[in-house]
Amino acid sequence: MNRSPRWKYVLLIIVIFAGIIYALPNIFGDDPAVQVSSLRGFELEQELAAEVERILEAEGLEYHHVEFEPERLMVRFDNTDRQLRAADILRDELGSDYVVALNLAPATPRWLGMFGAEPMVLGLDLQGGVHFLMQVDMDSAREQQLERYVSDLRNILRDNGIRYRSVRVDRSAVVAELRSAEDRDNAMRAIEREIEELVLEARDTSTTFNVRGTIDEDYLEELQQTALRQNITTLRNRVNELGVSEPIIQQQGAERIVVQLPGVQDTAEAKRVLGATATVEYRAVDEQNDPYEAQRTGRVPPGSRLYFHRDGQPLLLSREVIASGDNLIGAAAGFDQQSGQPNVVVTLDGTGARRMLDHTSQNVGNRMAVVFIEHRPETEIVDGEEVHTTRRVEEVISAAVTREPFGRRFQTTGLGSSTEAAQLAMLLRAGALAAPMQIIEERTVGPSLGQDNIDQGFRSVIIGFALVLVVMAVYYKVFGLVANMALTANLVLIVALLSLLGATLTLPGIAGIVLTVGMAVDANVLIFERIREELRNGNTPQAAIRAGYEKAFSTIADANVTTLIAAIVLFMFGTGPIKGFAVTLSLGIVTSMFTAILGTRVVIGLIYGGRKRVKALAI
Amino acid sequence: MEIIKADTKVDFMRYRNMALVFSAIVLLIGITALVGRGLNFGLDFTGGTLIEVGYPTAPELAEVREAMAQDGFDDFTVQTFGTAREIVVRIPVGEADETGADLSTRVIEALQRHEPGIDMRRVEFVGPQIGQELAEQGGLALLYALIGILLYVSFRFQWRFAVGAVGALVHDVLLVVGLLALFQVNFDLTVVAAILAVIGYSLNDTIVLYDRLRENFRIKRKGTPEELCNLSINQMLGRTLMTSLTTLLVLLALFYFGGEIIHAFAFTLIIGVIVGTYSSIYIAGNLALILGVSKQDLMPVEKEGADQPDTEVLPERFRNREA
Numbered sequence: 017m018n019r020s021p022r023w024k025y026v027l028l029i030i031v032i033f034a035g036i037i038y039a040l041p042n043i044f045g046d047d048p049a050v051q052v053s054s055l056r057g058f059e060l061e062q063e064l065a066a067e068v069e070r071i072l073e074a075e076g077l078e079y080h081h082v083e084f085e086p087e088r089l090m091v092r093f094d095n096t097d098r099q100l101r102a103a104d105i106l107r108d109e110l111g112s113d114y115v116v117a118l119n120l121a122p123a124t125p126r127w128l129g130m131f132g133a134e135p136m137v138l139g140l141d142l143q144g145g146v147h148f149l150m151q152v153d154m155d156s157a158r159e160q161q162l163e164r165y166v167s168d169l170r171n172i173l174r175d176n177g178i179r180y181r182s183v184r185v186d187r188s189a190v191v192a193e194l195r196s197a198e199d200r201d202n203a204m205r206a207i208e209r210e211i212e213e214l215v216l217e218a219r220d221t222s223t224t225f226n227v228r229g230t231i232d233e234d235y236l237e238e239l240q241q242t243a244l245r246q247n248i249t250t251l252r253n254r255v256n257e258l259g260v261s262e263p264i265i266q267q268q269g270a271e272r273i274v275v276q277l278p279g280v281q282d283t284a285e286a287k288r289v290l291g292a293t294a295t296v297e298y299r300a301v302d303e304q305n306d307p308y309e310a311q312r313t314g315r316v317p318p319g320s321r322l323y324f325h326r327d328g329q330p331l332l333l334s335r336e337v338i339a340s341g342d343n344l345i346g347a348a349a350g351f352d353q354q355s356g357q358p359n360v361v362v363t364l365d366g367t368g369a370r371r372m373l374d375h376t377s378q379n380v381g382n383r384m385a386v387v388f389i390e391h392r393p394e395t396e397i398v399d400g401e402e403v404h405t406t407r408r409v410e411e412v413i414s415a416a417v418t419r420e421p422f423g424r425r426f427q428t429t430g431l432g433s434s435t436e437a438a439q440l441a442m443l444l445r446a447g448a449l450a451a452p453m454q455i456i457e458e459r460t461v462g463p464s465l466g467q468d469n470i471d472q473g474f475r476s477v478i479i480g481f482a483l484v485l486v487v488m489a490v491y492y493k494v495f496g497l498v499a500n501m502a503l504t505a506n507l508v509l510i511v512a513l514l515s516l517l518g519a520t521l522t523l524p525g526i527a528g529i530v531l532t533v534g535m536a537v538d539a540n541v542l543i544f545e546r547i548r549e550e551l552r553n554g555n556t557p558q559a560a561i562r563a564g565y566e567k568a569f570s571t572i573a574d575a576n577v578t579t580l581i582a583a584i585v586l587f588m589f590g591t592g593p594i595k596g597f598a599v600t601l602s603l604g605i606v607t608s609m610f611t612a613i614l615g616t617r618v619v620i621g622l623i624y625g626g627r628k629r630v631k632a633l634a635i
Numbered sequence: 636m637e638i639i640k641a642d643t644k645v646d647f648m649r650y651r652n653m654a655l656v657f658s659a660i661v662l663l664i665g666i667t668a669l670v671g672r673g674l675n676f677g678l679d680f681t682g683g684t685l686i687e688v689g690y691p692t693a694p695e696l697a698e699v700r701e702a703m704a705q706d707g708f709d710d711f712t713v714q715t716f717g718t719a720r721e722i723v724v725r726i727p728v729g730e731a732d733e734t735g736a737d738l739s740t741r742v743i744e745a746l747q748r749h750e751p752g753i754d755m756r757r758v759e760f761v762g763p764q765i766g767q768e769l770a771e772q773g774g775l776a777l778l779y780a781l782i783g784i785l786l787y788v789s790f791r792f793q794w795r796f797a798v799g800a801v802g803a804l805v806h807d808v809l810l811v812v813g814l815l816a817l818f819q820v821n822f823d824l825t826v827v828a829a830i831l832a833v834i835g836y837s838l839n840d841t842i843v844l845y846d847r848l849r850e851n852f853r854i855k856r857k858g859t860p861e862e863l864c865n866l867s868i869n870q871m872l873g874r875t876l877m878t879s880l881t882t883l884l885v886l887l888a889l890f891y892f893g894g895e896i897i898h899a900f901a902f903t904l905i906i907g908v909i910v911g912t913y914s915s916i917y918i919a920g921n922l923a924l925i926l927g928v929s930k931q932d933l934m935p936v937e938k939e940g941a942d943q944p945d946t947e948v949l950p951e952r953f954r955n956r957e958a
Contacts, residue, residue: 151764464756472893480886533885535878571846589779
């Protein structure tokens with residue numbers, strides 16, 4: 017008999033059912049939504065949800081509901097009209113600390129969401145958007161670091177009373193030229209004490225005594241990692257200003273950053289914003305004069321400038337900069353070891369440390385402020401023409417009392433919470449001098465092309481699919497219909513797996529699905545041809561079915577494994593969209609083995625397996 | 636319904652020398668085109684900038700060129716893309732143009748001055764360094780796929796088959812690439828993906844044939860390798876045509892309805908499927924024969940019983956249990 021064991025039915029039913037559940041979210045489409053997030057990428061306060069509701073209700077705008085997450089807040093609407101109006105209102109009301117962006121929220125019913133079922137993510141080529149690949153210039157990051165060592169070394173030598181001829185950068189090293197062997201040895205000892213990460217070497221020539229310092233390999237690697245992370249942080253800040261709903265900013269390899277901005281069409285604007293720069297400055301607070309007075313009268317004492325704290329409070333700061341982003345090596349949030357309070361530990365380079373020490377030695381008990389300076393690109397419409405300008409935005413992000421003199425490393429405490437500490441550290445890092453970046457690849461797809469790609473992609477899947485169904489049904493009759501069921505199930509399973517894996521659907525991905533549809537029937541063709549052959553050899557229908565499946569199996573397995581090898585290689589070497597093709601192709605191969613072999617066997621068994629005598633097969 | 640009758644007995648192997656000559660001629664044409672005209676490498680490999688723009692009405696290409704030239708561009712090409720209303724501007728990597736990504740902005744501004752109603756559809760900028768990397772990766776991918784397949788087939792079959800299969804694949808890749816050069820198809824990353832898919836497909840066909848050949852070698856008492864090869868091809872003919880047909884159907888759907896971007900991809904696969912089907916019959920089978928595949932090569936290594944496998948009868952487990 018050709019009845020399958022019961023577990024096969026159960027397995028098949030479970031897999032198909034799960035497939036349907038996870039493929040289903042893709043047919044519900046999206047709700048227009050407005051997304052609110054913090055401009056600086058901070059966590060949102062719970063109260064924001066209530067405020068957004070209040071604002072919308074005050075305007076009489078109907079909305080579905082407000083979904084609150086620490087990173088973002090999402091409000092769904094019935095139509096794009098309300099969505100656009102709500103976005104405008106929220107943008108005005110919430111002020112410049114928040115980013116209000118249009119978004120599409122998947123309209124997956126709640127009961128499906130309970131299974132964790134979510135629709136496929138559409139790639140940039142389908143939904144439109146910008147893809148940038150940015151190269152961080154590590155050579156200049158290293159050069160910057162070497163330049164810092166030059167000034168550090170000069171300071172160290174001066175402090176230790178060692179006279180030197182010159183200190184300079186020589187290719188990938190910093191070289192100090194000294195007058196005697198004794199000076200050289202002293203210099204090496206002094207430098208070693210202060211800067212651990214330099215590998216020192218005596219390199220004398222016939223007339224001079226040189227110390228050559230190269231950056232330790234591990235430290236260099238760490239330095240590059242830091243440079244990259246810093247750039248990513250800076251990019252995040254920039255991208256937030258663009259109001260993109262779901263940006264992707266990721267490290268790729270050791271020196272590159274991928275930036276993907278779905279839905280962004282104005283690439284010129286995006287490029288300008290990404291290219292914006294920020295820095296920080298440490299300045300002394302002018303405690304002699306009253307900032308409120310200066311704000312009111314507009315008369316600022318000479319030697320000072322009027323600044324505003326982020327909370328709106330005015331401050332008078334000295335015109336002299338103690339240290340700036342160029343001097344900043346690192347800033348990390350943590351906890352003070354003695355008091356357990358949240359703090360930010362800042363590390364400065366030699367020059368900055370020296371100036372900081374000079375300043376703090378004389379100003380214990382006074383406040384020192386950190387100013388965050390950004391050059392924000394802006395687009396204005398003047399006389400009907402777009403004018404691009406950059407606006408310098410300055411705000412005080414911290415003002416704290418100096419308790420004791422410090423230099424290279426110091427900490428800021430008295431921060432309200434660990435969140436506040438993390439925010440300060442992030443801003444400081446964003447303002448540190450980062451390695452320069454360059455766009456080395458850009459792929460932008462306009463929304464009209466994206467929609468065309470979706471339409472054409474789906475049309476070709478459906479037409480190709482329909483053609484194959486017709487051919488199979490005509491050629492193999494009942495068996496063909498069973499194969500068609502398997503093919504349909506296969507399509508459902510591919511979509512379900514893609515959704516479940518959170519894979520991104522791209523146009524080449526759709527091509528992969530189309531190709532899989534064409535090739536997936538191969539397994540059934542092999543089996544059916546074998547069954548026909550067995551019938552011609554005089555076997556009874558039941559035996560022919562059994563032999564057909566069993567003999568075709570190893571052929572199918574071999575053939576599919578080799579195709580899988582090609583697909584996996586494609587995945588390993590491919591980038592972006594090509595990976596999408598490889599993923600759908602591989603998934604399709606695996607699912608087709610399941611549906612075409614196990615699936616059809618079970619169904620054929622149901623049709624023919626139970627009967628005692630089968631005269632002929634409809635094949 | 637059956638296209639291929641059960642008793643089909645085409646003497647494929649009679650034409651095997653002719654097929655070799657035919658392959659050699661087509662390969663020669665392809666390689667000549669490859670050397671002479673070269674591949675029409677796309678942006679992915681050459682680097683440069685491509686801007687696709689949609690116009691409300693079909694523009695005069697000469698006017699578009701004029702507008703570009705007025706803005707100081709001199710090294711560029713303008714072509715229609717798919718329909719007459721869509722045009723593509725291509726600008727090669729220039730030596731002065733280090734900050735390439737800004738270029739696209741300037742081009743769009745130039746085109747907007749000529750026709751304000753244009754719609755930016757696509758911008759691609761690939762730096763020269765990326766282009767080279769992508770080319771290297773593509774080449775490596777082909778190489779690794781071939782090596783992986785060689786190992787798997789050697790392990791599952793026998794080295795003669797592995798060499799035959801890889802020979803057929805090299806034949807297919809060369810032929811397809813040669814034809815792409817001949818027709819000057821835009822050779823981009825999707826085409827590399829298509830070639831790898833062709834490798835997978837062609838191999839699929841070859842394996843199916845080898846599998847049957849191995850089975851026939853084992854169970855048929857009589858017959859020269861050539862005859863058995865012929866028999867296997869005939870037995871699998873129905874399947875080969877059917878699978879090629881369904882695959883070609885979906886590829887044609889992709890070619891005609893999938894849009895301009897996927898055109899080169901679909902075209903490559905269509906050629907590939909045809910070439911792959913042909914090669915598994917005439918190149919893969921043929922090479923294995925030329926290398927001297929014999930019965931001894933394919934006998935199962937371990938035997939449970941005595942030396943009995945020379946039988947036409949089905950093994951026990953396949954025999955009709957109802958009778």
